[in-house]
Amino acid sequence: MADFAKALKQGFEAVDVVWTARLEIEDVFARLSAAVLEVTDGKVRLELREASGLAALLPERGGDILEAVGANERKPLAVVRQSNAGYPVSVQPAGAKTGYVAGNREELEGALAELLKDVRIAERIKSLAAEPDEKG
16 A cells, blocks of 8 residues: 655655755856856846747757846857756757756856856857947
């Protein structure tokens, strides 16, 4: 006979693990954005935006879009896919056929550091940082 109470407790434990992973992932992306803000003198921030419409339904384009946001423009940097359990997280740079898969915080930080080193990505961020703001 199934022990439903035990099964539910195991489900609760699994939820706690997932919530911890998701908070950890959010923290990594918040620190990433803060670093970009600092290096660009507050001119560029990074945002994760949910894919919407048809793009959200297509497996090759599904996931969240990591964007660099300047004063006047947004530029996509990568597609970020997170499993229901939090990890693994895949990061596919915009325009690339392959990307990075991270199974934990350290790997995610490493993948995002590699993303920032990519000349195509750094160029997008740098061009936004060089934009004049709307006032001038």
